[in-house]
Amino acid sequence: MDYKQYIAQKIDVEGVSSEEIASMVNIPPDPAMGDYALPCFRFAKALRKSPVQIAEALASAIAPDEVIAHVSALNGYLNFKVNKQGLAADVLGRIAREGAAYGSSREGAGKTVCIDYSSVNIAKPFHIGHLSTTVLGGALYRIFNFLGYKAVGINHLGDYGTQFGKLIAAYKHWGDRAAVEKGGIHAVNDLYVRFNNEADEAMEAEAREYFRLIESGDKEANDLFEWFKSLTLAYVETIYDRLHIRFDSYAGERFYTDKMAPVVAALKEKGLLKESNGAQIVDLEAYGMPPCLILRSDGASLYATRDLAAAIYRKKTYDFYKCLYVVAYQQNLHFKQVFKVLELMGYDWAKDLVHVAYGMVSLEDGAMSTRKGKVVWLEDVISRCVEKARTVLEEKNPSLEHKDAVAETVGVGAVIFGALYNNKIKDIVFSYDKALNFDGETSVYVQYTCARASSVLAKAAEAKFACAEDFDAAPNEQEAELLKALADLPQTVREAAEKYEPSLVARWCVDTAKLFNKFYFDCKILQAEPSVRAFRLALTKAALTALTNGLGLLGIGVPEKM
RNA sequence: GCACCGUUAGCUAAGCUGGAUAUAGCGUCGGUCUACGGAACCGAAGGCCAGGAGUUCGAAUCUCUUACGGUGCACCA
Numbered sequence: 001m002d003y004k005q006y007i008a009q010k011i012d013v014e015g016v017s018s019e020e021i022a023s024m025v026n027i028p029p030d031p032a033m034g035d036y037a038l039p040c041f042r043f044a045k046a047l048r049k050s051p052v053q054i055a056e057a058l059a060s061a062i063a064p065d066e067v068i069a070h071v072s073a074l075n076g077y078l079n080f081k082v083n084k085q086g087l088a089a090d091v092l093g094r095i096a097r098e099g100a101a102y103g104s105s106r107e108g109a110g111k112t113v114c115i116d117y118s119s120v121n122i123a124k125p126f127h128i129g130h131l132s133t134t135v136l137g138g139a140l141y142r143i144f145n146f147l148g149y150k151a152v153g154i155n156h157l158g159d160y161g162t163q164f165g166k167l168i169a170a171y172k173h174w175g176d177r178a179a180v181e182k183g184g185i186h187a188v189n190d191l192y193v194r195f196n197n198e199a200d201e202a203m204e205a206e207a208r209e210y211f212r213l214i215e216s217g218d219k220e221a222n223d224l225f226e227w228f229k230s231l232t233l234a235y236v237e238t239i240y241d242r243l244h245i246r247f248d249s250y251a252g253e254r255f256y257t258d259k260m261a262p263v264v265a266a267l268k269e270k271g272l273l274k275e276s277n278g279a280q281i282v283d284l285e286a287y288g289m290p291p292c293l294i295l296r297s298d299g300a301s302l303y304a305t306r307d308l309a310a311a312i313y314r315k316k317t318y319d320f321y322k323c324l325y326v327v328a329y330q331q332n333l334h335f336k337q338v339f340k341v342l343e344l345m346g347y348d349w350a351k352d353l354v355h356v357a358y359g360m361v362s363l364e365d366g367a368m369s370t371r372k373g374k375v376v377w378l379e380d381v382i383s384r385c386v387e388k389a390r391t392v393l394e395e396k397n398p399s400l401e402h403k404d405a406v407a408e409t410v411g412v413g414a415v416i417f418g419a420l421y422n423n424k425i426k427d428i429v430f431s432y433d434k435a436l437n438f439d440g441e442t443s444v445y446v447q448y449t450c451a452r453a454s455s456v457l458a459k460a461a462e463a464k465f466a467c468a469e470d471f472d473a474a475p476n477e478q479e480a481e482l483l484k485a486l487a488d489l490p491q492t493v494r495e496a497a498e499k500y501e502p503s504l505v506a507r508w509c510v511d512t513a514k515l516f517n518k519f520y521f522d523c524k525i526l527q528a529e530p531s532v533r534a535f536r537l538a539l540t541k542a543a544l545t546a547l548t549n550g551l552g553l554l555g556i557g558v559p560e561k562m
Numbered sequence: 563g564c565a566c567c568g569u570u571a572g573c574u575a576a577g578c579u580g581g582a583u584a585u586a587g588c589g590u591c592g593g594u595c596u597a598c599g600g601a602a603c604c605g606a607a608g609g610c611c612a613g614g615a616g617u618u619c620g621a622a623u624c625u626c627u628u629a630c631g632g633u634g635c636a637c638c639a
Contacts, residue, residue: 039581279637296637303639440587448601456598526598
């Protein structure tokens, strides 16, 4: 039931369309005033009456029906109270029918959305700075799938560049197979860091040569590279598994090696390519941007060249409806340039490319620096959160079964939620104090709420208590507020997709959990008389379903007990 | 220098396609235990929504401007 539209079609004001009225309907600050409100100030000029008079006239002209129980005028606002009994039957019935699909839709059917996220660099461990793109992208992936789109997760691997020449040179000088096999990705990273700190001109030359060897297909250089790559992928897989992240494609930068020449040729053919200081560029001065560099003066391709090739390849391969790039805002200009160049090449789908920009992560004592050892590894954050969860569990619920699995769900949930709860554009200062705080507006709070609901439902099942979506009396205030929140999930998911903002779903989870806890505290469920009990059980079940769906979209699990 | 982003309570943030008394969490202080799971619930204190100007019946929200902070601006990715 779309109440806003329902209200709009009951109101007739000259010169204002029903859609406009629907968009003017909002929610009053205090539920005592009503569930929905229409401010009448904008009608004043056309109707040549005061907003107060207009609201009063409209209020008396609208007869209550089975959907709208009450209409009143207050200070120029027209306030509506919906029939809560109808709301209850509507919402609870729908959630009971749809279950795990509640909140989903088919609106994206037939449309593909490519999501480029996480995009790890080969031979580098995951640090806390990689968390945002990974969980944001993962959440968007699920949200778009939930809305019926076909999401394609792409891990655009950073597997191309001179750093691999350096890495091989460092390995040849200081590394050995046994040590790397033992130390894994961190041992590889140490070699790279050491190269940056200690390499002299001779080693730099060696590094350039090794990079050339990789490019020219030399077996030894490529074997080493592939080895480092497989070490990296095995390592990130373990992290992706824990964060519930998946990809459909690992086509990284190297994948586009042979796909750039046609792009350069096309640019040339379209007269977009221009020489400047020895390099090949696309001049974007007319659009207020610095030039987009396509080829270096030595003829080598650049970052932008690969992104052009990748966009064209993705369009050809997936025929996407949208292609998202979940990349930090530092690259705002880069994407603006790449998108503009594609537009200039005549691709009308350039408008479907979206840079989903998010804020940076720093540490309390400033920016991260791998070289100075100022870095927080993601696996450490995860294991410390899981450890903390385990400790709290041991203290609060010593007899719990499967403590390790629950601690994993709770701890990992806290890591994900921490990165998704705020607007993505905001910068984050990481601290263990905050990451390990499970109080307040956190996933732990929401999971705890679900555990309470599960527990009530389990007891009800044991006692064979009935559950009923229909209720022959009006819900009370706590029940009504919870019902309204539950009814909002589909719209919240849609908005999260529209704005590429999973935090909206995270906020919805916390808000709804709060309302459930209020309901739970104020209203006895199992001890209520049978018809009330049946209704409250249905409400509890619906809340659990909706919250599980909400957290699930973020990649966070819900333990039955914790 | 130019461009983009940010600035809301002691701290961290919601609210931004303009609407009623600016909303939460943490922290502080004070309550609620006949517990359907207290990782809960309720209350209090705490605000010139960075400053200024404008548009409007109405501005945290839109426009301009100043300050502060961040990011980017040619052969790295």
